[in-house]
Amino acid sequence: MDISASQFRLLKMMDEIEDHAIILLDKEGNVESWNKGAYKIKGYLAQEIIGKNFRLFYPEADRQLGLPTRLLTEAFTTGKACHEGWRLRKDGSRFWGLITITAVHDENGTVVGFAKITRDLTERIQAENTIKKHVLELESQNKQLEHFVYIASHDLQEPLLNVNNFVELFQLEYAELFDETANMYLDVINQSTERMRNLIKGLLDYSRLDKEKCLSTVNCHQLIETLLKDLATTIALAGATIHYTDLPTITAYPIELRQLFQNLIGNAIKFRKVNTAPEIDISAEKCTSGWKFAVRDNGIGIDPLFKDQIFLIFRRLHERDRYEGNGIGLAYCKKIVEMHGGELMVESIPNKGSSFYFIIPDGHAQSL
Structure with a gap:
């Protein structure tokens, strides 16, 4: 197989790839080729985009900051530039792209253009953001629950302590007036409030586990x-x-x-x-x-x-x-x-x- 046939087969293979946008740029960043993956990800037909500059794929804020130029300069200087961020489709919607720009050299080692590969990672970044959102919501709910348990435990302790104290005073000051049944009732109250205090303490200790x-x-x-x-x-x-x-x-x-x-x-x-x-x-x-x-x-x-x-x-x-x-x-x-x-x-x-x-x-x- 001669060289021209090999080149044709390689270009044909690149054109058929659909999950990656593979395009060739000239030295100024103008689009020279456009595969099926580029159409699928960015929305442009080949005849609509070839000859135009790749800077239009970037949001206005990135263009103002000179990001496309910096990436071309880095690829020209070091041979390759990688970046991950928001990019624009033809309809103006955004997608999260992972891009690699590689310098293309001629037989003398001179940079004659660039190969740019873009992968759409929007689903991944959306999933990551959803997970982060759920984690933040869960942390917030846990903090609220911990605060509730802490406040409830302390607020419940005070009336229970008052009940215990007044039952003891009651037994001390009016002991001669109580029969066996009355003393049994007071003992049950004491036992119940003490058990409630132990339950509250146990709940508070349980909620504090795994903290720092x-x-x-x-x-x-x-x-x-x-x-x-x-x-x-x-x-x-x-x-x-x-x-x-x-x-x-x-x-x-x-x-x-x-x-x-x-x-x-x-x-x-x-x-x-x-x-x-x-x-x-x-x-x-x-x-x-x-x-x-x-x-x-x-x-x-x-x-x-x-x-x-x-x-x-x-x-x-x-x-x-x-x-x-x-x-x-x-x-x-x-x-x-x-x-x-x-x-x-x-x-x-x-x-x-x-x-x-x-x-x-x-x-x-x-x-x-």
Whole structure:
């Protein structure tokens, strides 16, 4: 195949391309060729645009700033110029174009013109702008929700405190007038307001999770040792035994990780079988995505019907007179694990025990 035939085939191939505008410009930027992609993207027929300057593709503001000239100068000087921005179609509508202008040289190395390739990225930029808009809206809604929770929590605390204070004064000043039933009513009021205060505090703490936290290196073995010392009284009263060995050092949020283990251990102790001492085993193993932790117990277990509901905030499966609490603990644990990029899971057999698993991904983990 001779050279002229090769050139003809190349030009024909370029002309048939529809997803890129491929045009040739002379040294002044006048259009010399026009392919199907150029027509599809810009809207001009070849006979309407050949001979005209490529500057008309640019908005007036860019022309005033000399952008087309700067791009030609850069391509002339360095061999190539790239730019991304708004361009104009024949009908005056805008599209977001990614353009590359490449200098074309003759056999002596002299610049004789330019090849300009344009790609229409309007859909991409619109999608990016839509995502940015949704992110900003979501951030605004989250801030409003956080503000509401904060204000509501503090505003609700004050009347509850007043109720508690006046009930105590009432009991103190009029104690001789109350019979057993009246004292029971006042005790119920006290218990209810205290439970409400705990619920509000739990909700406020839950809303504050994942706010300006700092990752640091955490020795999980030392963390559990310290935690068990702090829980010594609770563990002794329950007669619990806790096993843990070879726990790793990871990169995590230390305070939140401690709260996670404290809640899981606390639940294992709380939801124990009658006349059975709690046995709790804490372990970790390296997996493909990081470290997989497990907290296993021999407690009352969880009915499979409620396995997915236990992680919902304020969701309780038992009466308060049997197991105290406000239904926030496992929701708190789930959010802490998700803060680390992991997932909290549970396997359980009623009256046999439960095993809670969570993974700290590699982005937050390091081996010993």
